[in-house]
Amino acid sequence: EAGVVQSPRYKIIEKKQPVAFWCNPISGHNTLYWYLQNLGQGPELLIRYENEEAVDDSQLPKDRFSAERLKGVDSTLKIQPAELGDSAVYLCASSSGSETQYFGPGTRLLVL
Amino acid sequence: QKEVEQDPGPLSVPEGAIVSLNCTYSNSAFQYFMWYRQYSRKGPELLMYTYSSGNKEDGRFTAQVDKSSKYISLFIRDSQPSDSATYLCAMMVGNEKLTFGTGTRLTIIP
Numbered sequence: 001e002a003g004v005v006q007s008p009r010y011k012i013i014e015k016k017q018p019v020a021f022w023c024n025p026i027s028g029h030n031t032l033y034w035y036l037q038n039l040g041q042g043p044e045l046l047i048r049y050e051n052e053e054a055v056d057d058s059q060l061p062k063d064r065f066s067a068e069r070l071k072g073v074d075s076t077l078k079i080q081p082a083e084l085g086d087s088a089v090y091l092c093a094s095s096s097g098s099e100t101q102y103f104g105p106g107t108r109l110l111v112l
Numbered sequence: 113q114k115e116v117e118q119d120p121g122p123l124s125v126p127e128g129a130i131v132s133l134n135c136t137y138s139n140s141a142f143q144y145f146m147w148y149r150q151y152s153r154k155g156p157e158l159l160m161y162t163y164s165s166g167n168k169e170d171g172r173f174t175a176q177v178d179k180s181s182k183y184i185s186l187f188i189r190d191s192q193p194s195d196s197a198t199y200l201c202a203m204m205v206g207n208e209k210l211t212f213g214t215g216t217r218l219t220i221i222p
Contacts, residue, residue: 004155033209040120042200042212043156056209091155099144099163099204103155 002026004104006092012110018080021107025073025094032069033101034077035091043091043103049075087111115139118201118213126221131188135201135213138182142203142211145177147186150198150215159199160186191220 005024013019025032030051035043046065048056051072060067064083069075079086087110093101118135125131133147144163148156160175162168168175174187184203188195201213 040214042116042118042202042214043210044212045209048209093155099146099161100158101210103148103157105153105155108153 004092004094004102006090006104006107008107009105010108010110012112013082015084015111016081018078019082019109020076020078021090021092021109023075023077023092023104025075025092026096026102029094029096029102030072031095031097031101032075033093033095034067034075035093035103037089037091037106039088046077046090082109082111084111113138115211116201116203116213119216120214122217122219124219124221125191127191127193129191129220131186131191131195131218131220133186133188133199133201133216133218135184136182137184137203139203139205139211140182141205143206144204145175145184146202146204146210147173147175148200148202148212150200152197156200193220193222196220 032049034046037043047060047067049069067077089106091106092104095101116137147160149159150156165177165179172189176185196219198215198217200215202210
């Protein structure tokens with residue numbers, strides 16, 4: 001069974017540029033999460049989806065971040081415009097509604 | 113004060129030693145307690161999961177939860193160089209978001 005797939009794995013952009021990350025969850029997993037992991041820290045939730053619905057986006061900085069999961073399967077997280085402080089690892093996770101979340105490898109973003 | 117506190121280390125021990133990793137928490141509503149392992153440049157991987165006070169064993173790994181003290185531990189017996197990674201404790205209320213500790217970086221010295 002394939003795990004959570006994320007792309008790109010690495011991204012380097014200049015500040016004020018837009019950037020997008022893509023996630024394909026494990027097949028059949030209705031719940032999808034985007035987490036932000038800063039260096040030396042644990043992941044922090046940005047947004048949680050149940051199928052197409054964003055059920056918890058309270059930690060998503062909505063002035064510059066947006067996310068979508070149009071068909072309830074794969075998801076895109078966007079930052080526009082990116083700031084230096086956005087340099088981090090963006091992790092996607094999925095679950096089948098149980099307590100176990102499976103994480104992808106993450107996208108490592110560097111904003112110059 | 114953070115909801116979950118974890119000693120960031122780093123921690124270095126010789127191969128074969130017993131490793132003890134610990135977290136404390138302040139939110140009494142946490143129901144589920146996990147330990148994730150994260151290798152460099154990889155995503156977190158679930159190691160152990162429990163929801164009750166007491167011990168849970170899986171091979172060389174033992175997870176311990178003490179809800180009365182709001183304290184959880186992970187013990188690794190007969191540590192191997194392949195155990196070198198960052199270990200993250202995580203907790204959850206219901207099936208919602210995971211709240212992670214900062215992670216402890218562990219190195220097993222051959």
